Structure formats: structure tokens, C-alpha cells
Amino acid sequence: MHLTHDKGDVAEAAIILDLTKRGFTVFKPLSQNTYADVVIMKDNRLETVQIKYVTPTDTKLQIPLRKQASNTREIRETYKYNQTPLDWIAAYCPSPETIIYIPRVEWETNGVMINIRLEPPKNGQAKGVRMISDYQAI
Secondary structure (H helix, E strand, O other): HHHHHHHHHHHHHHHHHHHHHHHHHEEEOOOOOOOEEEEEEEEOOEEEEEEEEEOOEEOOOEEEEEEEEOOOOOOOEEHHHOOOOOOEEEEEEEEEEEEEEEEEEOOOOOOOOEEEOOOOOOOOOOOOEEEEHOEEEE
């Protein structure tokens, strides 16, 4: 799969299916130029979610914390997620096929990227390490 838009569609479909199975009602904005890809509701609480397709690099997932949106063919706008009212970043990884949910508190003070480890570090470091197993619940 090569096209960025196709990858995004796969991630969105997988995450919407997962959220629905978890009992959420999922709403999709009419415009693609919004900060949230979906809005979810459970127990009368609405939350916003940005969806990412992430290919692993070595032993980690690198999840960008910004989005580039185009209003026209010539104008592109880049914004950081911590400057939006997003509640979650949901990331789909095709290999190993995994979906992770990262709450705002984990990324609101980070720069442009968050790293999630697929395997523990070889040096045994535990402090400050974000493991994939810690982000599979929402």
C-alpha cells in the first residue's frame, strides 16, 4: 500500500471498527480539514480522536504530533495537536497489527513526536519508556 490517503482509510476503518466493538458510538466530520478524524461517545461523554497510520521503525512506533492540512491546492497549514482540543490520538500499526490509544496527558507537552516501544529497551531502562502494551485501552 503506497498512497498516503489509502493508508489513512485503512487506519480509520480499523480504528472505527475497534471503537465500535468497545461500545463507542463513532461520529465522522463532514470535512476532512478538521483537527479530529472522529468524535466518539460513550456514557454520554463526547471526545475527539485523531487517527494515524504508523509503520514501525526498528523496535518503536514514531507518532507525529502535528498535522498538515490543505485548504486549497496551494495553501497548507501545519498545526500541533497540543494546540487543538483533541482528547486522543489513535494509531493503527499494520505489522504487528495493533491499535493504540494515546490520551492527551501523554503528548500535550511533547514536541513533534512521541515514541512507543514495541519491545523493551536492551539496556533494561524502564523509567520514561512508553510500551505498546500500555496503550491498548481507551
